[in-house]
Amino acid sequence: MTLIDTRTPDPKRFIAGTTDDWEIIIGLEVHAQVTSKSKLFSGASTEFGAEPNANVSLVDAAMPGMLPVINEECVAQAVRTGLGLNAQINLRSVFDRKNYFYPDLPQGYQISQFKDPIVGEGIVTVSVGPDKQGNFEDIEIGVERLHLEQDAGKSMHDQHPTMSFVDLNRTGVALMEIVSKPDLRSADEAKAYITKLRTILRYLGTCDGNMDEGSMRADVNVSVRKPGGDFGTRCEIKNVNSIRFIGQAIESEARRQIAILEDGGTIDQETRLFDPAKGETRSMRSKEDAHDYRYFPDPDLLPLEFSQAYVDQLKSDLPELPDAKRSRFIGEGLSAYDASILVSEKAIADFFEQVAEGRDSKTAANWVINNLLGKLNETSQEIEDTPVSPDQVGGIIDLIKEGTISGKIAKDLFDIIWEEGGDPAEIVESRGMKQVTDTGAIEAAVDEVIAANPDKAEQAKEKPNLAGWFVGQVMKASGGKANPQAVQELVKQKLGIE
Amino acid sequence: MSELISLTIAEAREKLVAGDITSVELTDAYLAAIDAANETFNAYITVTGDKAREMAKASDRRRAKGEVGVLEGIPLGIKDLFATRGVHTQACSHILDNFKPEYESTVTQNLWDDGAVMLGKLNMDEFAMGSSNETSYYGPVKNPWREAGSNSALVPGGSSGGSAASVAAHLCAGATATDTGGSIRQPAAFTGTVGIKPTYGRCSRWGIAAFASSLDQAGPIARDVRDVAIMLQSMASVDEKDTTSVDRPVPEYEACIGKSVKGMKIGVPKEYRIDGMPDDIEAVWQQGIEWYRDAGAEIVDISLPHTKYALPTYYIVAPAEASSNLARYDGVRYGLRKTGNDITDMYEQTRAKGFGDEVRRRILIGTYVLSSGYYDAYYLRAQKVRTLIKRDFENVFADGVDAILTPATPSSAFAIGDEEMASDPVKMYLNDIFTVTVNMAGLPGISVPAGLDSKGLPLGLQLIGKPFAEEELFQASHIIEQAAGKFTPEKWW
Known part of the structure; x- marks a missing residue:
């Protein structure tokens, strides 16, 4: 692939070395587990947390004579994702075999897509910020491709003094590898990009984005250069499994490369691992040790072909995506800042919209952002865990509007409902919280x-x-x-x- | 007893229907014959006597109730490449030691669903890689045919050597086989039996240990054209577990046997007249042409210009796929494991000890042609040539040719341990010269015995058909069978 620089070097993104300013060039390969009941090429369940080797079919275990059969739902999910990334959908794609030996790879090859992926180039608009002045900057990050592939199983080396154990539950689970162009220029941008990507996938329902459970992880490609100069030699940091670590890995890897270059050294192209405990990357294997994967088209699978009508149907069934939702909210009178916060998770946006139904948007937004999200943040909970329903928040707002309670009392009421539940009007009545207007x-x-x-x-x-x-x-x-x-x-x- | 085992499938079917014999009697007769002769031929590597009798009894019970499948009560041998539930399934390789699958291949399940009885598992070249059945971990199979006046053992061909030998020696009524480059048709030709490799996608590959996925097809070997037609009818099916299987109704193959070939256009490709081809082969080919002319078919000279590239192309494509298909035999989950110092050492020890020389050779070739820097020059180019080979056939069929007549093999059966072959693998590979094109193009091909050579050994002719034109092949090959007669080895065992 030819690398094209789509970004204008901007001093605010440069980082200072000892002698010079440097620009970081970052590309992400995000592995997102497809939300589906069964695996990419077998009927085995994808449920997380099952007993080891409980979700393993004959195909997953690579028994002699077993053949892969494509799971149509996984194909639909990949197409939906491609559409969500404003990407080219390829009506014909090909599955290839990536050959290597490892005990958690029973077939001795991973079925992936090499030359002809299901999804081609796309664009993700990422809002980076806020900066010190509280401003956000929208940047466009190119997606190079998205392809479907099988996940590997899990090797466990801590179960026996001399032997390793293998759990094949993950083996064959569908992954989407979403490869960005080298368009990212800072750790903050990379973090904002993957956050946005996760938001889009969650809106689409194509990946749950749970990085703790390994549903999303990233290989991070990092190089540095003098601002506006030629791309430098990159290093790939494998399998980083949290957004925070992605940021740390980029920072430390960039520092390492800058130190070498400013010392007159050169960067070796290699694969590295990020050690979260030490906060630094270390070498895993050099380019010379790189595997020869001997890719070739999988002869067990015909090329994957579908019609434009199929794509159009999936497109018409797509939910409203965060960018569109954000524009709509702004159109309804919200500030860009509030709208961005509300669309950051679909569940929050849905909550807000239920509260705002028949009420003033701005008031509803304030309540959701300041009270609900504030309280969730305080108690380290997610929107899914909220004990207060949209109807309850709406009820509180109505009581304020009617003049039944004051804003201050409303906050107390919210806390009572958070702890004890109940109908806002009834609580106000029974506890004598009514505003005195006499x-x-x-x-x-x-x-x-x-x-x-x-x-x-x-x-x-x-x-x-x-x-x-x-x-x-x-x-x-x-x-x-x-x-x-x-x-x-x-x-x-x-x-x-x- | 020996009378029973000399019956063809169609003849046995008639007697079973008439109530003259039972499946148990027929099965017992075969088991007795196997018991007496298998040590000589080494055709079966596992005999499932108890299971066979049980299946035969169940078949007789079904028949008593009026439930009669197309192969009801017929005892068959199964190539070791097919997964058979709870029964030895090792592709005749050491690396699958003690492997007994918990599943049944689609093709064998189809046979059992139609009432057939399993006698046991048949010897073959390891992972179907070979043309003489000498690469089997279980040792070579002897051909029931010997040169006139000689006691020397000959190969039955391969890789379905056990299938062909057991059919020829009447150790089963028919056998399953597989064909990746000629593994049904060449052993059929070497043993005076009939074998068909159907169109790619006609039979499900599910449950058959893969050699080269884009070329592998299952098919039957039996004693005559009718028996092969009966078996294929049962074996063929679309299968949702094999997405390369084709959703097309399976015709009543038997019904087309005996139909006239008057007006049929038989193509004779000039490229199959190779240097150094024995006169006997040339003569039997010419004889076949005459028979068709006499039967009212039109003989046309045709050209398949890319034929000469077929064999080298095949020996890139097939090993490439094999190198990947055989990666799963790694000692981790089933079969042989040789412990090592670490995981890589374990892989190396297991695979070095578990695979025979020929399999290792092909894995190496396949790994090489797929490796970075060589892929374009070998694999990619081979795929392009494959397309050209396929186009050759399409052009000929578009010109109105209905079937193509060629020799099945460039020689008759050769000696076990033939030094020339053993010292030069390419000499062995040349056995497939007339058959590989058919696999490369995914077409159906049938081998039918057409005469004996000067040494008294059977020679086969091959008919190649259009995609899914198996019926025309049965119809046309029956003409040769009628004219040439059937060939049974003189019993010396």
């Missing part, structure tokens, strides 16, 4: 506070700002239940400031 009662409270603080009342005539202090005192005295607007008006009236 002017007589408020008036009495205002009088009481003014009477108790004659000096301050006198001063307030000169300094109208002091009215706020009186409002606070009255609110405090009412246990927060007094209608703040009514209090404000009465305080001003009684103090004689208009």
